[in-house]
Amino acid sequence: MSYDIRITAPSYWVASAVLILLWMLALAANDTRSDRIFGSGNAEYVRVTMASLNLFGIVAIVAFLAKIDIARGYLLIALPAGILMLLVSRWLWRQWLVAKRLGGNYSARVLLVGSSASVAAIARELGRSRSSGYVVVGACMPREQLSSTVPGTDIPVLGSVDDVRDAMTAVGADTVAVTSTDDLPPNKVKEISWGLEAGRQHLVIAPSMLDIAGPRIHTRPVAGLPLIHVETPRFSAGQRFLKRAVDLVASVLGVIVLSPLLLVLTVLVSATSMGPVFFMQTRVGYHGREFKMIKFRSMVVNAEELLADLRAKQRDSGNEVLFKMKDDPRITGIGRFMRKYSLDELPQLFNVIGGSMSLVGPRPPLPSEVALYAQHVHRRFLAKPGITGLWQVSGRSSLSWEESVRLDLSYVENWSMMGDLVIIGKTAKAALAPGDTAH
Structure with missing residues (x-):
């Protein structure tokens, strides 16, 4: 004879209390507040998520084997809601900690x-x-x-x-x-x-060894020597498929959700200056292949003709390859507004849908810039160029050429899906509060 244990409504309060206790123990067992990861990097968020998923997996298996009838809706709500609350609380705590650390405290x-x-x-x-x-x-x-x-x-x-x-x-x-x-x-x-x-x-x-992500580094004691093993950067077919799937779904949804804004910007660009609405420019992308990058036109029509004269007059300090001018006279009024909030880059969502770009990746360079590249800089073409990237959330136009290259190569060699999500979150924050780095 077998018996099924059915949890009644009052029992869910007890079950919830037990689940919360087990959740706290799971977080502690996974060392989610370790000094080595607390307050920096993605490892803290990853451990919180994995500890939660493992706990619910164990609960589901135990409930099945013990024939405990737990409503599926309860678990389906408790798991995502709990993970979301944990991640948000950790993020809020981190913002407070970062503010304190920037002031020299808790360091x-x-x-x-x-x-x-x-x-x-x-x-x-x-x-x-x-x-x-x-x-x-x-x-x-x-x-x-x-x-x-x-x-x-x-x-x-x-x-x-x-x-x-x-x-x-x-x-x-x-x-x-x-x-x-x-x-x-x-x-x-x-x-x-x-x-x-x-x-x-x-x-x-x-x-x-700079710009090497933690997951690629492992220590192995051999004959009393703490040898450090650094894994060669790998970008498997599965990772490429996941990244492409996320790019495609997110960019299609982005175009649908942002279509009213895209329409308004189209009208404003057309009404405020002579010339086409969109600016098509040849850039170099994945494996060195050229493609046409789409942007809202933010400059006067003859901007390229004025470039040589402006390049001779003003260049960013320390940047020998990129041309960026803080008060570029070629930029139109609506163009300056769009650039400040990165709105001119929204049409690049169509590049992502077409497969020539990714949501997150290295900066897409001009062919003239590529001609000046040192050999090692070509490694940035191992990944698709992105609408945003480490360079976008780390200073943008204020970065030197060496810093831009360092950030792009660091992204290519240490890619992760979690890292992409963090960059997207930082990009949204930077777009809403752009500061002085968006030229």
Whole structure:
């Protein structure tokens, strides 16, 4: 004889309480508040989502085996609603934490130890991402490389690699980041770790590998050596299919939802200046293939004829390839408004539907720019160009050429669907509050 256990209405309150308790335990078991991931990157959100999905999978299996009758509607509502609430609460908490970190609070005080060049490189990277929770307060270098400050910064050099303990005390550092080991005496890293206070002070090894995503890096102890394995960037057929499916569905829905706005902009462009509504320009895309990129025309009709003269008069500082002018006289009145809020790029949704572009990807360059590329820059063509990308949410026109390339190559080599969603979210935020970087 078998019995089915049916949960009645009052019992759902008990079931909900048990489920919440199990959910909290699942989040704790998956270390979703680990110091290593809390407040930065996507790993926190991924762990929260996976812990929730695994818990509900286990609940469904147990309910089936024990013949417990739980209404499917209950689970179908509880799972997405719970995940959404968790992610939103984590995001709100992160915004508060980022604001505090930008003010110098809730951040590790870092002492960099290594060669002058490696210390300067890591200091620049950490300076760019203050929200990550690391504030560089000083540095120690080999005696033959000592200077008053870290090159290119105002970070003080507090002594040689033999003065780490005294330097930490002097600036109140709680973290030592070793940026290179080649210039350190044998066993020096061990000596530094032995001198740290357990639980209060930490040692971080910062190898000279920039723009490599965490999932591609694995440590493997071999004969007492902590070897770091870096996986070769891979973009499988399944990943390409997923990205294309998301692009197609989202762009079609985008065109449908935004059709009234597209119509209004079409009328405004046509009514406020002479010339065609759309601007078609040849760009270089996936695998180096050229395509016609569509935008709302935001400049006067003879803009290309005026380019050579303007290029000679004004270029962005440090940008040897891209031409961007803050107060470009070729831009029309409605064009300036559209560019400020990135509305001129909305027709590129049709490029996405056609398959020549993606929602997120590297910046689509001009053929004349590609002619000036160094060999390694061509790696950006391993992915379809995007309407938005890391370059779009990291400074846009204010970026130097080197920074633009670094961000594009970082995207290509570290692509993930979650990363795309984060970039889309940041793009929406940047479009609503564009600041001074949209030219």
